[in-house]
Amino acid sequence: MKYLDWQNLSKLSVFTLLLCFSLAHAEFLDTPSAELASWQTMVFIAVSVSFSIVIFGYIIASILQNQHYTSVFKDELIQVIFTGIGIAVLLFIIGVFEISLMPILNEKLGGEELTLHASAQTALDKKLNRAEERFEGIILYTNKLAEQGSKYASCSFWSVGFYIGGCSGLNVALGPITTGLSTLAIGITDLYSLNLLNQIGIILYTFLLPLGIFFRTFHLTRQFGGFLIAVALAFGIVFPVSVLFLETISQDFHNNVLGITRDPEHITYIIDDSDVERCNEFNPSFSEHIRPNLGLGDGTTHGTRKGILNETTLDILAAEIIVDIILFTLILIIMLLTFITATVSFFGGTVDLMYLTRLSV
Amino acid sequence: MNHKIFFTLFVLLFSNLSASCGFVCDIVVDEFLLPTFVAVFLTLGFISIIYMIGKITENPRLNVWAQAELGQAILTVIIAVFILGGITWFCTEGSGVAISAGMYSGGSPYSGNMYDISCSYLSNIAEYSNDVMSLIRYNIAVGNIRASLNEFGCKGDELHVNPYGCAMAFLGGPATSWNAHASNYNYVSLFNTSLNIATICFFNSLFLLYLLQYISSGFLYILLPAGIIIRAIPFLRGLGGALIAIIVGLFLFLPFMLTIEAMIWGPIMQNWHSSMIFPDERDIQNDIWPVSLEGIVDIMDWNTVDDFSHNNLIDIFKSTTHIFLAGVFLPYLGFIGVVLVTKDFSKLLGEEVDISKLTQLI
Numbered sequence: 001m002k003y004l005d006w007q008n009l010s011k012l013s014v015f016t017l018l019l020c021f022s023l024a025h026a027e028f029l030d031t032p033s034a035e036l037a038s039w040q041t042m043v044f045i046a047v048s049v050s051f052s053i054v055i056f057g058y059i060i061a062s063i064l065q066n067q068h069y070t071s072v073f074k075d076e077l078i079q080v081i082f083t084g085i086g087i088a089v090l091l092f093i094i095g096v097f098e099i100s101l102m103p104i105l106n107e108k109l110g111g112e113e114l115t116l117h118a119s120a121q122t123a124l125d126k127k128l129n130r131a132e133e134r135f136e137g138i139i140l141y142t143n144k145l146a147e148q149g150s151k152y153a154s155c156s157f158w159s160v161g162f163y164i165g166g167c168s169g170l171n172v173a174l175g176p177i178t179t180g181l182s183t184l185a186i187g188i189t190d191l192y193s194l195n196l197l198n199q200i201g202i203i204l205y206t207f208l209l210p211l212g213i214f215f216r217t218f219h220l221t222r223q224f225g226g227f228l229i230a231v232a233l234a235f236g237i238v239f240p241v242s243v244l245f246l247e248t249i250s251q252d253f254h255n256n257v258l259g260i261t262r263d264p265e266h267i268t269y270i271i272d273d274s275d276v277e278r279c280n281e282f283n284p285s286f287s288e289h290i291r292p293n294l295g296l297g298d299g300t301t302h303g304t305r306k307g308i309l310n311e312t313t314l315d316i317l318a319a320e321i322i323v324d325i326i327l328f329t330l331i332l333i334i335m336l337l338t339f340i341t342a343t344v345s346f347f348g349g350t351v352d353l354m355y356l357t358r359l360s361v
Numbered sequence: 362m363n364h365k366i367f368f369t370l371f372v373l374l375f376s377n378l379s380a381s382c383g384f385v386c387d388i389v390v391d392e393f394l395l396p397t398f399v400a401v402f403l404t405l406g407f408i409s410i411i412y413m414i415g416k417i418t419e420n421p422r423l424n425v426w427a428q429a430e431l432g433q434a435i436l437t438v439i440i441a442v443f444i445l446g447g448i449t450w451f452c453t454e455g456s457g458v459a460i461s462a463g464m465y466s467g468g469s470p471y472s473g474n475m476y477d478i479s480c481s482y483l484s485n486i487a488e489y490s491n492d493v494m495s496l497i498r499y500n501i502a503v504g505n506i507r508a509s510l511n512e513f514g515c516k517g518d519e520l521h522v523n524p525y526g527c528a529m530a531f532l533g534g535p536a537t538s539w540n541a542h543a544s545n546y547n548y549v550s551l552f553n554t555s556l557n558i559a560t561i562c563f564f565n566s567l568f569l570l571y572l573l574q575y576i577s578s579g580f581l582y583i584l585l586p587a588g589i590i591i592r593a594i595p596f597l598r599g600l601g602g603a604l605i606a607i608i609v610g611l612f613l614f615l616p617f618m619l620t621i622e623a624m625i626w627g628p629i630m631q632n633w634h635s636s637m638i639f640p641d642e643r644d645i646q647n648d649i650w651p652v653s654l655e656g657i658v659d660i661m662d663w664n665t666v667d668d669f670s671h672n673n674l675i676d677i678f679k680s681t682t683h684i685f686l687a688g689v690f691l692p693y694l695g696f697i698g699v700v701l702v703t704k705d706f707s708k709l710l711g712e713e714v715d716i717s718k719l720t721q722l723i
């Protein structure tokens with residue numbers, strides 16, 4: 001244990017401070033606004049304050065000649081060195097990632113040269129806009145479908161007559177469309193949450209990382225400090241990195257597996273627009289079209305009339321919602337929670353993952 | 362000997378703190394200081410009596426027990442001093458802003474001590490949630506009314522025209538009825554989902570607000586002295602430690618985390634809320650509020666208004682997202698930190714309390 005004697009600890013402390021000082025001046029992960037202090041400087045200040053507190057405690061214990069507390073503060077100093085080096089290593093990995101991998105990711109995503117957060121923001125914005133376009137398409141379609149489906153033909157003379165919903169057969173499409181609309185609405189909410197969390201990620205980083213380092217200095221708040229560090233790193237680093245990786249996977253899926261265009265006009269939602277508009281409430285024969293569009297395998301359909309229901313056209317929408325939004329958000333949440341749990345245990349604590357996942361429900 | 366020096370030092374510190382309670386915030390610190398002080402002396406008196414009995418009866422087990430308990434009592438006093446010091450600092454005017462002053466110079470919408478900031482922030486979130494609920498309720502009402510509107514006549518468009526209905530309007534004959542806003546029924550179901558989320562956010566903000574007010578009004582008077590006394594009883598050390606740990610978590614770290622959240626999320630929420638447009642009886646902006654209140658009275662006007670656009674709906678979802686993050690997600694992220702601190706303190710003071718499992722009972 002000769003490496004843990006006081007002289008070596010002092011050298012390690014100086015080394016850690018120098019390491020953190022260098023990182024405080026590194027040019028990556030810039031602050032998003034002039035109002036926000038440089039998070040790197042705040043981290044350096046937090047590490048320095050932690051060192052000062054522990055060294056002050058050690059001096060007091062030495063003056064009182066209390067062996068127990070001298071030993072306690074020595075242990076605490078090891079913890080602060082551990083925190084400083086741990087943070088420095090993590091920041092170094094982030095720096096390497098930003099310098100070496102970001103150009104590749106930006107090229108793959110077809111974007112310009114952007115920083116980690118800006119690139120993730122662009123990817124999320126694109127995703128949200130795409131979902132909103134889809135939503136707009138469905139809304140316009142639903143308005144038309146519901147109005148046409150509500151048409152009734154009537155014939156009356158004074159108080160005698162009848163009425164019939166000649167187009168009400170169109171309403172069969174409303175159920176699945178509304179389900180799709182609800183799912184897409186949840187998806188938009190999810191994506192917007194991710195968008196906002198990405199925006200505040202760097203602010204969380206500036207606030208929580210220094211506080212985490214400070215609180216980790218003390219034995220009683222070590223788990224709490226570790227948790228703050230984990231949350232800061234999760235939202236500041238892991239979150240945008242995961243967004244970029246998942247977006248590249250999503251793009252590959254669309255290009256290679258689905259092989260479809262993303263143009264909203266190519267989606268017909270069960271009943272084609274032109275069929276909806278053709279509905280004539282005075283022509284009951286129109287309802288005969290509402291039967292499954294079963295192909296015979298040779299390009300023709302059963303019977304003489306073409307059915308208007310086409311369930312397969314929902315495939316594209318379902319694939320987009322599931323892959324682009326639901327699966328994307330789910331994997332992102334799992335990655336964040338797993339990272340937080342692992343990081344907290346790395347920094348000397350435990351977080352109940354089940355408890356965290358209950359919050360996300 | 363060292364124990365005695367430390368003990369005297371901390372009792373003096375404790376006395377100083379009780380004398381310095383004049384400048385603290387709305388929490389009536391002097392009201393709980395006395396019971397806490399009494400509890401400390403009762404504990405010490407109890408230990409002294411046991412020690413004296415041990416001496417009189419020449420029972421070494423009692424003496425060893427009393428000496429061990431003295432160490433624990435000192436630890437309790439240190440924690441009590443820590444709590445009082447923390448409260449004093451948290452109650453100091455500007456303490457909340459001081460936390461973020463070095464990190465954020467953009468000017469916070471909140472000022473005062475940490476309890477003030479936490480309460481103001483939670484009140485604002487509750488108010489915002491209520492506004493979003495009103496907004497959604499208005500849309501649900503409008504959607505329901507519009508969806509119930511049926512029109513009769515000759516429905517003419519480029520594909521088919523029914524001239525008979527128009528020609529024979531007075532006598533009868535074939536005609537068409539249609540519902541121009543029938544899709545609104547489907548949108549109402551979406552609004553209901555958002556309304557449920559907004560209601561949860563509203564109640565959650567109020568829950569946290571009342572929790573904060575509850576713990577700052579009477580929590581300390583009972584639980585801190587009770588914790589100190591109970592901790593001196595050997596078999597109940599875990600319970601006493603848990604009570605003190607809960608106070609540390611809820612009284613110090615909950616407002617601390619809420620203050621941090623208010624500093625980070627508060628300005629974003631305020632900007633968002635100021636950009637919200639609410640319906641006005643006279644001047645309802647048609648792009649967001651397609652039906653004016655006058656329109657509800659004048660039914661025929663509805664023929665000319667636009668239907669809900671996707672923007673109306675997406676605005677509602679985005680508003681719900683804002684309040685969900687502010688009212689549920691971020692406070693509970695902070696709450697997890699509070700749970701961790703409470704666990705650490707309870708472990709030090711007695712036995713570890715598995716709060717994460719206990720909270721599942723709620």
